[in-house]
Amino acid sequence: xxxxxxxxxxxxxxxxxxxxxxxxxxxxxxxxxxxxxxxxxxxxxxxxxxxxxxxxxxxxxxxxxxxxxxxxxxxxxxxxxxxxxxxxxxxxxxxxxxxxxxxxxxxxxxxxxxxxxxxxxxxxxxxxxxxxxxxxxxxxxxxxxxxxxxxxxxxxxxxxxxxxxxxxxxxxxxxxxxxxxxxxxxxxxxxxxxxxxxxxxxxxxxxxxxxxxxxxxxxxxxxxxxxxxxxxxxxxxxxxxxxxxxxxxxxxxxxxxxxxxxxxxxxxxxxxxxxxxxxxxxxxxxxxxxxxxxxxxxxxxxxxxxxxxxxxxxxxxxxxxxxxxxxxxxxxxxxxxxxxxxxxxxxxxxxxxxxxxxxxxxxxxxxxxxxxxxxxxxxxxxxxxxxxxxxxxxxxxxxxxxxxxxxxxxxxxxxxxxxxxxxxxxxxxxxxxxxxxxxxxxxxxxxxxxxxxxxxxxxxxxxxxxxxxxxxxxxxxxxxxxxxxxxxxxxxxxxxxxxxxxxxxxxxxxxxxxxxxxxxxxxxxxxxxxxxxxxxxxxxxxxxxxxxxxxxxxxxxxxxxxxxxxxxxxxxxxxxxxxxxxxxxxxxxxxxxxxxxxxxxxxxxxxxxxxxxxxxxxxxxxxxxxxxxxxxxxxxxxxxxxxxxxxxxxxxxxxxxxxxxxxxxx
Amino acid sequence: xxxxxxxxxxxxxxxxxxxxxxxxxxxxxxxxxxxxxxxxxxxxxxxxxxxxxxxxxxxxxxxxxxxxxxxxxxxxxxxxxxxxxxxxxxxxxxxxxxxxxxxxxxxxxxxxxxxxxxxxxxxxxxxxxxxxxxxxxxxxxxxxxxxxxxxxxxxxxxxxxxxx
Numbered sequence: 001x002x003x004x005x006x007x008x009x010x011x012x013x014x015x016x017x018x019x020x021x022x023x024x025x026x027x028x029x030x031x032x033x034x035x036x037x038x039x040x041x042x043x044x045x046x047x048x049x050x051x052x053x054x055x056x057x058x059x060x061x062x063x064x065x066x067x068x069x070x071x072x073x074x075x076x077x078x079x080x081x082x083x084x085x086x087x088x089x090x091x092x093x094x095x096x097x098x099x100x101x102x103x104x105x106x107x108x109x110x111x112x113x114x115x116x117x118x119x120x121x122x123x124x125x126x127x128x129x130x131x132x133x134x135x136x137x138x139x140x141x142x143x144x145x146x147x148x149x150x151x152x153x154x155x156x157x158x159x160x161x162x163x164x165x166x167x168x169x170x171x172x173x174x175x176x177x178x179x180x181x182x183x184x185x186x187x188x189x190x191x192x193x194x195x196x197x198x199x200x201x202x203x204x205x206x207x208x209x210x211x212x213x214x215x216x217x218x219x220x221x222x223x224x225x226x227x228x229x230x231x232x233x234x235x236x237x238x239x240x241x242x243x244x245x246x247x248x249x250x251x252x253x254x255x256x257x258x259x260x261x262x263x264x265x266x267x268x269x270x271x272x273x274x275x276x277x278x279x280x281x282x283x284x285x286x287x288x289x290x291x292x293x294x295x296x297x298x299x300x301x302x303x304x305x306x307x308x309x310x311x312x313x314x315x316x317x318x319x320x321x322x323x324x325x326x327x328x329x330x331x332x333x334x335x336x337x338x339x340x341x342x343x344x345x346x347x348x349x350x351x352x353x354x355x356x357x358x359x360x361x362x363x364x365x366x367x368x369x370x371x372x373x374x375x376x377x378x379x380x381x382x383x384x385x386x387x388x389x390x391x392x393x394x395x396x397x398x399x400x401x402x403x404x405x406x407x408x409x410x411x412x413x414x415x416x417x418x419x420x421x422x423x424x425x426x427x428x429x430x431x432x433x434x435x436x437x438x439x440x441x442x443x444x445x446x447x448x449x450x451x452x453x454x455x456x457x458x459x460x461x462x463x464x465x466x467x468x469x470x471x472x473x474x475x476x477x478x479x480x481x482x483x484x485x486x487x488x489x490x491x492x493x494x495x496x497x498x499x500x501x502x503x504x505x506x507x508x509x510x511x512x513x514x515x516x517x518x519x520x521x522x523x524x525x526x527x528x529x530x531x532x533x534x535x536x537x538x539x540x541x542x543x544x545x546x547x548x549x550x551x552x553x554x555x556x557x558x559x560x561x562x563x564x565x566x567x568x569x570x571x572x573x574x575x576x577x578x579x580x581x582x583x584x585x586x587x588x589x590x591x592x593x594x595x596x597x598x599x600x601x602x603x604x605x606x607x608x609x610x611x612x613x614x615x616x617x618x619x620x621x622x623x624x625x626x627x628x629x630x631x632x633x634x635x636x637x638x639x640x641x642x643x644x645x646x647x648x649x650x651x652x653x654x655x656x657x658x659x660x661x662x663x664x665x666x
Numbered sequence: 667x668x669x670x671x672x673x674x675x676x677x678x679x680x681x682x683x684x685x686x687x688x689x690x691x692x693x694x695x696x697x698x699x700x701x702x703x704x705x706x707x708x709x710x711x712x713x714x715x716x717x718x719x720x721x722x723x724x725x726x727x728x729x730x731x732x733x734x735x736x737x738x739x740x741x742x743x744x745x746x747x748x749x750x751x752x753x754x755x756x757x758x759x760x761x762x763x764x765x766x767x768x769x770x771x772x773x774x775x776x777x778x779x780x781x782x783x784x785x786x787x788x789x790x791x792x793x794x795x796x797x798x799x800x801x802x803x804x805x806x807x808x809x810x811x812x813x814x815x816x817x818x819x820x821x822x823x824x825x826x827x828x829x830x
Binding site: 056057081084093116119120124127131134 | 753
């Protein structure tokens with residue numbers, strides 16, 4: 001006879017089971033019908049039911065349940081929903097809870113049918129919508145490609161038409177004939193312009209994603225783009241006698257670099273300005289302004305035209321084929337292009353009528369982190385470190401001790417860090433790192449966690465102990481293949497200031513180094529000499545007959561080859577290859593001598609001598625000094641090269657311009 | 667009889683359930699029915715001259731709405747990593763799941779199945795990516811639960827790997 005509780009459980013679809021060990025249970029309440037359907041009819045009592053055998057899911061869950069039953073702290077644990085199938089193929093959603101009462105290991109099973117159905121319906125709807133959306137995007141992409149091809153093909157005959165009109169111009173035509181020819185020529189130009197704009201819009205749609213990434217790396221200057229657009233459109237504005245003004249209130253010193261890509265950003269400005277010009281009257285003003293807005297930068301184009309049509313919402317202005325105000329536009333692509341472009345870069349665009357007269361189109365874009373030209377983009381993986389790029393300017397140079405047992409990693413990271421202007425001393429293990437610290441101070445110490453002889457953690461302990469006595473603190477970075485959150489926390493507890501998981505991205509290391517740089521006292525950072533023109537350059541220039549081109553070529557060759565020689569020298573030192581050290585030092589001596597760098601030359605000579613004598617005891621220290629001297633020379637030479645490249649264009653002869661065809665077409 | 671637990675891993679709507687149904691029941695339906703929770707099927711196969719009971723855990727696809735519960739991989743001998751060859755995002759998801767699975771349960775035998783190869787016009791599985799994965803010694807199969815292409819082979823290869 002069932003107790004009221006047992007009947008109650010059944011009524012609500014629950015069944016209570018007691019675990020008797022080894023995945024076997026006895027029923028403690030009357031089972032609902034689904035239980036009997038799944039696992040056979042049975043009654044509460046002492047009959048053992050091998051549920052773990054019957055249900056693989058329960059077998060798996062019992063591991064978790066057992067921990068719950070064994071732990072006095074855990075009151076209960078609940079499984080996720082799973083599906084069991086009856087012999088007839090009916091699917092039964094199940095959920096179970098393990099709990100402990102009066103020392104008994106209990107399991108409550110129930111079938112959350114209604115809840116499950118709701119959940120399925122919600123997820124089915126949501127996921128179907130996502131799939132539809134993805135499908136739609138693919139369709140749009142296909143159509144855009146097709147349209148692009150069609151438009152491209154359509155534009156081809158226009159060249160022939162234009163050529164024909166040009167030929168006709170040379171013929172003696174009647175007055176009427178010339179009129180028709182001019183009309184045809186104008187129509188051809190209009191059509192060509194329209195097709196070009198359509199191509200630009202669709203090309204922008206298709207390439208926007210990749211361009212956004214590229215844009216992030218190049219971070220166009222909003223102010224420069226605005227100025228360029230003004231310069232470009234000034235003749236058109238002058239012809240219509242409309243004043244084009246750059247807002248004098250713009251903060252010229254502010255950071256105007258934004259997410260995006262320069263040429264497209266320029267087109268956004270020109271589209272907005274062309275739109276403003278279209279609706280401006282003679283004597284009117286069009287103003288281009290910029291404003292800072294937290295993490296965004298805003299730009300606006302304000303005109304004194306009739307304002308926006310009252311029946312048109314701002315969003316409609318930027319729709320595809322919208323012809324702007326009162327249909328006065330051309331193809332209806334210009335504003336659409338502006339919207340899609342800025343939105344893809346994480347920005348937005350809007351427009352409004354001004355209170356008294358005119359309208360204002362305003363867009364904003366996320367502020368970009370300024371990186372110097374040539375700096376590694378953020379999405380480049382470690383494999384890109386060998387990419388020869390010019391050194392990063394404007395970053396604080398630091399003395400970095402780098403310990404890693406992998407030679408390729410050591411070489412690549414050293415090369416990259418040195419190109420970023422840091423002074424790097426690379427060693428193979430923790431023991432060598434400690435040895436280096438006896439002779440020299442470092443601002444940042446980068447230690448691989450696992451190295452032979454002495455690992456990073458052990459080295460970090462010793463470093464921190466020594467620092468406690470000396471009252472100093474170097475910024476310790478752990479490099480580790482174990483980069484789970486727990487590992488990061490563990491390594492921080494071991495004394496590291498930052499943890500970088502392998503494989504790491506260069507921008508991750510750069511960010512940590514920037515953070516390290518900000519923690520350093522200013523006096524501790526070695527100041528690199530200003531990139532002034534070295535005194536010996538004039539002498540050298542004199543010796544080569546004043547040929548600046550040749551000098552620049554020599555500098556480029558030096559800057560290209562020297563890092564490789566330095567890296568080879570470092571490897572030779574690690575191998576203790578005396579002959580190779582002498583040979584490389586000799587080559588470096590020759591290179592630096594060209595630029596009359598006496599200190600560097602002396603150190604190279606010293607190293608060469610040590611190599612010849614096979615006395616490598618002090619070679620590492622001499623190498624470190626040589627490297628620093630060469631770094632100074634490199635910076636000076638870069639400064640010189642930059643200085644000469646920045647010379648006004650007038651230094652290039654007109655003859656050269658003609659020969660190279662680089663003069664702008666008049 | 668040997669019993670081997672196999673998990674189906676992949677983004678949502680890549681065809682995990684369809685692959686299992688095709689393999690176990692030789693059934694295929696074009697309609698998409700999302701999986702909520704875990705569905706377990708069994709199939710006895712012959713491998714290495716012995717019978718093996720494959721216990722197939724069809725796990726729900728991971729997305730913004732449902733995150734993987736890695737406890738379901740406890741006791742698994744291998745898994746079928748499934749992506750939809752017409753949806754590049756699912757390939758990325760598969761790569762991420764493989765890394766996560768390795769971190770959670772260690773290196774398990776798996777076969778990477780790029781499903782829906784019958785949709786030739788929409789196929790977007792990048793050959794360069796495939797070459798990279800092959801270089802990493804991944805076993806990759808282009809499958810179709812709809813036509814049955816490579817379905818049997820995928821499970822068969824995985825079984826072979828599990829039995830070592």
